Amino acid sequence: MNRTPTFYGLFFLVVLAALLFRVSWLGLRPMHHDEANQAVKFGSLLEEGRYRYDPNQHHGPSLYYLTLPFAWISSGTSFASLNEVTMRLVPAVFGAGIILLLLLLKDGYSPPALFFSAILAAVSPVMVYYNRFYIQETLLVFFLVGAIASGWRYLLERKWGWASAAGFFSGMMFATKETCIILFGAAAGSLVLVHVLGGSIKSIENPRWKEKNTKKTALVHLLVFAGTAIAVSVLFFSSFFQNPRGILDSVLAFKTYFGRAAGAGFHSHPFPYYLKMLAFSHYGNGPVWSEALVLILALVGCATVFINRSQKMSERLFLRFVFFFTILTTAIYSLIPYKTPWNILPFYIGVIILAGQGVYFLLNASRKIIVQSLVILILGGGLYHLGLQSYRANFTYSADPRNPYVYAQTSPDLLNLVHRIEEIARFHPEHKQMLIKVITYPDEAWPLPWYLRSFGKVGYWQEVEEAAPFSDVLLIISSTDKVDRLQFRIGANYQSEYYGLRPEVLLALHIRKDLWDKFIEERSLK
Amino acid sequence: MIKKSDSLVITILLFFLVSSSPGFGVQDTAQEKVELELKLPKPMFVGTPRNIRSANLERITGKRRPPFYVPKGTELLSLDRPVTSSDTEPVIGDLGFLTDGEKSGEEGYYVELGPSVQWVQIDLGRSCSLNAVLIWHYHSQARVYRDVIVQVADDPDFITDVQTIYNNDHDNSAGLGIGKDKEYIETNEGRLIDPRGINGRYIRLYSRGNTSNEMNHYVEVEVYGTLNK
Numbered sequence: 001m002n003r004t005p006t007f008y009g010l011f012f013l014v015v016l017a018a019l020l021f022r023v024s025w026l027g028l029r030p031m032h033h034d035e036a037n038q039a040v041k042f043g044s045l046l047e048e049g050r051y052r053y054d055p056n057q058h059h060g061p062s063l064y065y066l067t068l069p070f071a072w073i074s075s076g077t078s079f080a081s082l083n084e085v086t087m088r089l090v091p092a093v094f095g096a097g098i099i100l101l102l103l104l105l106k107d108g109y110s111p112p113a114l115f116f117s118a119i120l121a122a123v124s125p126v127m128v129y130y131n132r133f134y135i136q137e138t139l140l141v142f143f144l145v146g147a148i149a150s151g152w153r154y155l156l157e158r159k160w161g162w163a164s165a166a167g168f169f170s171g172m173m174f175a176t177k178e179t180c181i182i183l184f185g186a187a188a189g190s191l192v193l194v195h196v197l198g199g200s201i202k203s204i205e206n207p208r209w210k211e212k213n214t215k216k217t218a219l220v221h222l223l224v225f226a227g228t229a230i231a232v233s234v235l236f237f238s239s240f241f242q243n244p245r246g247i248l249d250s251v252l253a254f255k256t257y258f259g260r261a262a263g264a265g266f267h268s269h270p271f272p273y274y275l276k277m278l279a280f281s282h283y284g285n286g287p288v289w290s291e292a293l294v295l296i297l298a299l300v301g302c303a304t305v306f307i308n309r310s311q312k313m314s315e316r317l318f319l320r321f322v323f324f325f326t327i328l329t330t331a332i333y334s335l336i337p338y339k340t341p342w343n344i345l346p347f348y349i350g351v352i353i354l355a356g357q358g359v360y361f362l363l364n365a366s367r368k369i370i371v372q373s374l375v376i377l378i379l380g381g382g383l384y385h386l387g388l389q390s391y392r393a394n395f396t397y398s399a400d401p402r403n404p405y406v407y408a409q410t411s412p413d414l415l416n417l418v419h420r421i422e423e424i425a426r427f428h429p430e431h432k433q434m435l436i437k438v439i440t441y442p443d444e445a446w447p448l449p450w451y452l453r454s455f456g457k458v459g460y461w462q463e464v465e466e467a468a469p470f471s472d473v474l475l476i477i478s479s480t481d482k483v484d485r486l487q488f489r490i491g492a493n494y495q496s497e498y499y500g501l502r503p504e505v506l507l508a509l510h511i512r513k514d515l516w517d518k519f520i521e522e523r524s525l526k
Numbered sequence: 527m528i529k530k531s532d533s534l535v536i537t538i539l540l541f542f543l544v545s546s547s548p549g550f551g552v553q554d555t556a557q558e559k560v561e562l563e564l565k566l567p568k569p570m571f572v573g574t575p576r577n578i579r580s581a582n583l584e585r586i587t588g589k590r591r592p593p594f595y596v597p598k599g600t601e602l603l604s605l606d607r608p609v610t611s612s613d614t615e616p617v618i619g620d621l622g623f624l625t626d627g628e629k630s631g632e633e634g635y636y637v638e639l640g641p642s643v644q645w646v647q648i649d650l651g652r653s654c655s656l657n658a659v660l661i662w663h664y665h666s667q668a669r670v671y672r673d674v675i676v677q678v679a680d681d682p683d684f685i686t687d688v689q690t691i692y693n694n695d696h697d698n699s700a701g702l703g704i705g706k707d708k709e710y711i712e713t714n715e716g717r718l719i720d721p722r723g724i725n726g727r728y729i730r731l732y733s734r735g736n737t738s739n740e741m742n743h744y745v746e747v748e749v750y751g752t753l754n755k
Contacts, residue, residue: 033575040569057573260573267574284633285618340574400739408575413737443575449568460569480668480711495696498670498709500737502575506668506711520697520704 007111011103011118018122019096021390022131026088029398030410033502035134036447039087042067043079043453051239053246055253059136061236061246062175066090066139080454084134091138095131098142098349104149107156108318109357113301117356120294123383124352125390126278129405130342132394136177137342141349143172144183148325151187152318158217160224167225171232174250178257182332183346190324194317261336269339274330277341277404278348286402289389293382298326298351300358319357326350341407401503410447413500417509418451420497421475424511425455427518428474433457439467439486440479444501448477464489474512483508591715596657596750597723603650604729604749611646613639617741621646629746631666631714641740643673643700646747647730653680654751656721659691661731662745665714671742672709673700673734676719678726691721700734716746725754 031039037057042064045051053061067090075081099118106114121127131138146169154162173180237246281289305319329347333339362375397403399412421436428434433456438445445460452458461467464485470476476494478486483496494510501507511519609621619637624646628635639646656678663671673695679688693705710717729749733742 034573411738413739438569442569445569446575496709497696498711498737500669503738504668505575506670506737523697 007115011115014115014118014122015096015099018099018118018128019093021122021128021394022092022095023089025395026085026092026132027083028395029084029132030412030415031084031447031450032133032135032409033443033446035087036410036450038063038134038136039082040449040453042071042087043082046071046077046082047079050242052243053237053239053249053253055249056256059177060175060250061239062139062143062172063090063134063136065236066094082453087134088132091131091133091135094142095127095138098127098131098138098145101142101145101149102353104146104153105318105353107314108149108152108322109315109353110360112363113356113360115356116359117353119383120297120352120355120359120386121349123387123390124291124294124348125289125386125393126291126341126344126348126405127352128390129393129398129403130345133342135342137345140173140176140180140183141345143169143176144180144346145349147173148187154221156314158221160221163221163225164228167228168232170225171229171236174229174233175236178253179343179346181254183329186325186328186332189328190321193324194320197320261338265338267340268337271334273339274334274341274344274347278344281404283402283404286397286400287389287392289393289404291386291389293386294351294355297355297358297362300361301354301356302358304357304361305354319354322350322353326354341405408502411500411502414447414451414507417477417497417499417507420499420509420511421452421455424475424515424519427515427522434475435459435473436475436477437461437467437470437473438477439464439482440477440507444479444505444507474515476510478508478510480506480508486510591718594658594718594720597752599752600657600750601752602748603654603656603751603753604648604747607651608649609646610649611639612644613742624648624744624747627746629662629714629716631664631745636664636743636745639742639744641735641742643732643734644742645730645732646744647682647684647728648747648749649682650727650729650749650751653725653727653754654749655723655725655754656691656729656749656751657723658748658750659719659721659729660716660746660748660750661719662714662716662747663712663733663736664743664745665712665716667738668711669736669738670709670711671733671736673732674707674709674717675700675702675705675732677730677732678721678724678728679730680725680727682728684728684730689724689726691724692719695734700732702732716748721751723751 041051041058045064046068051061051064067087070086070089071077071082074083074086099121102114102118102121108114147166150162150165150169153159154166170184173183233250234247235241237250238244239246275295278291279295280292301319302323305316305323326347329350333343333347359379362379363372365375366372393403393405397406399409400406401409425431425434432454436452436455436458438448438452438458438460439462440460441462449458449460459467464478464482467476468489470490476486476490480498487494487496490510493513495513495516497509497511498506499509604625605627607625609624611621617638617640619634621637623635623637625648659676661674661676663669663674674692675690675695676692677684677688677690679686681687690702690705692707693703694707694709695702695705696709698704729747731744731747735742
């Protein structure tokens with residue numbers, strides 16, 4: 001398979017299929033706690049045009065600014081009329097964009113290998129699942145691939161445009177998530193390791209740039225790279241010069257995140273957490289989940305990096321870089337006690353690139369038809385299984401704890417609570433302007449602010465006493481262990497119901513009897 | 527006698543008179559009342575919450591159940607009695623799990639019935655005087671089962687002389703009438719229902735999904751009473 005129209009045609013078909021997979025039924029899964037956090041933060045940018053970088057929460061600004069065009073097209077400047085689909089379209093489109101960006105890695109490894117990497121990225125359950133998640137990870141990987149690809153093209157062509165592009169993508173990585181520092185460190189370390197192993201980038205024989213390779217030109221290109229990166233991050237962190245303090249905060253934030261990485265609390269997981277999750281997961285009576293095929297193919301790809309002498313020097317260097325980058329990032333992410341499953345993405349993209357190389361090697365390992373047929377059969381079966389798992393993860397088990405990628409996910413039952421509140425609001429004289437008091441622990445309040453965004457008067461408290469008085473409150477939401485104290489205050493004049501927030505976490509909804517009776521009366525008339 | 531045209535003029539005059547008076551059609555003027563502007567606390571932004579996937583047998587609320595007293599001679603009537611259900615092909619497990627005496631919260635000890643309203647029915651073999659019914663839906667996770675309704679009858683089809691001993695379907699979503707009993711969080715203690723000595727051969731238990739998923743589950747149901755002579 002060469003870089004012919006056929007190759008590009010097939011490649012774009014894969015990108016299109018990946019996009020369709022990512023954008024289908026985006027509203028199926030209830031908003032996760034973290035997604036709602038991000039969405040509400042975005043709401044103030046949309047409606048008030050205000051954004052201030054917070055060095056303690058929410059990560060970088062790129063997600064919010066890049067959501068703006070999606071929101072403007074779908075609902076103008078009204079936060080209340082946004083929906084889950086619009087929010088999740090952002091990572092979904094960028095998720096498919098990751099695959100498209102792989103095209104820039106041409107000359108880094110063979111087109112067939114690149115094509116197989118694209119297929120694996122398109123169907124990988126963990127990739128698809130978190131490409132449909134309104135958090136920063138997908139954008140981070142998109143900009144990471146962009147930075148590596150631009151850097152690679154710069155090394156091949158030595159044009160200032162690629163230096164600038166690499167700077168742009170690097171700046172965007174920084175403006176996306178603070179953990180980009182791990183990726184920058186791993187990239188630098190990988191370059192050093194490639195060099196130590198005798199693979200100096202000078203050994204890439206490319207007459208196109210040899211003549212331009214003066215020290216002065218290199219310095220100018222370095223300045224272009226750094227200048228672009230700094231300019232992009234300054235623009236975003238300063239909220240486009242509305243909040244200059246954000247620039248300083250973007251640096252100070254590292255203190256917060258280093259502290260969080262060490263003191264992981266209940267997100268502390270052992271070293272093999274990520275690899276084990278990818279290799280084999282099985283919970284309760286749910287299906288078995290495994291991306292072991294990708295891991296094994298990546299191991300084959302790793303082996304070819306060192307033993308396959310038929311590769312061009314440029315390919316060998318590029319694959320060695322990806323090899324070291326993947327090993328380093330996997331090791332660093334696994335060593336950090338703080339682990340959440342979406343952190344798999346930044347190192348898994350390297351695994352997928354190596355796996356594509358592994359497929360290519362296996363298909364060319366033997367010229368015997370029977371061997372090639374067997375390889376194709378196994379790979380076909382494996383791809384089908386990955387696709388099936390991806391379908392299950394995103395459409396059948398999207399909020400089910402038996403899915404390994406479901407992590408502190410909001411229970412679908414919370415939508416019943418929201419539906420009930422909307423039903424009840426119809427009977428309140430002020431409808432959606434009725435007063436709602438939410439009395440919960442901070443982490444039990446989310447994603448309510450997202451779901452109650454169209455209600456005008458919603459207050460959030462942590463203690464029953466702080467939320468008093470209750471005389472004019474017809475609707476209260478509380479944590480279950482606050483029910484006793486709340487009922488002591490409000491008496492028996494409320495109808496209470498329980499709803500699931502997350503596994504093991506319930507919320508109680510208290511509706512004043514007069515409102516409840518109106519609701520039941522109308523229901524009985526039906 | 528007032529003419530039709532006169533009455534129309536009077537009506538129009540009255541309308542203008544009333545509508546020009548304060549408080550007609552709109553809220554009181556700003557001088558008398560102003561809308562109270564509430565400054566409500568905003569939600570606190572916090573990081574990713576704990577991910578819970580393991581079983582939890584601890585109680586969420588309340589104290590241990592106080593002792594429950596029954597007439598002397600009361601015995602467990604439901605052990606190994608036949609069970610039928612609206613869902614004849616359970617998703618997981620076997621209907622026999624309901625009366626096999628095993629109350630473990632682990633995997634392999636519960637039967638899972640399909641979504642929406644489902645019932646299970648225990649045949650005690652003959653009419654008995656019932657003194658206690660104990661239900662465990664699923665107690666390895668804090669969850670609430672919806673529309674828990676327990677009925678007793680001598681008619682296996684539950685058409686005649688049906689007595690309801692528990693009903694927490696407060697919004698009649700199961701369609702069997704509004705119940706006044708409270709919803710409750712499942713624990714390893716099970717839910718104790720007092721049938722107050724009513725007589726019946728068949729016990730039917732309804733539910734309509736739970737706060738974790740749409741399915742209906744039972745680990746065990748125990749019916750205590752005395753055989754009628």
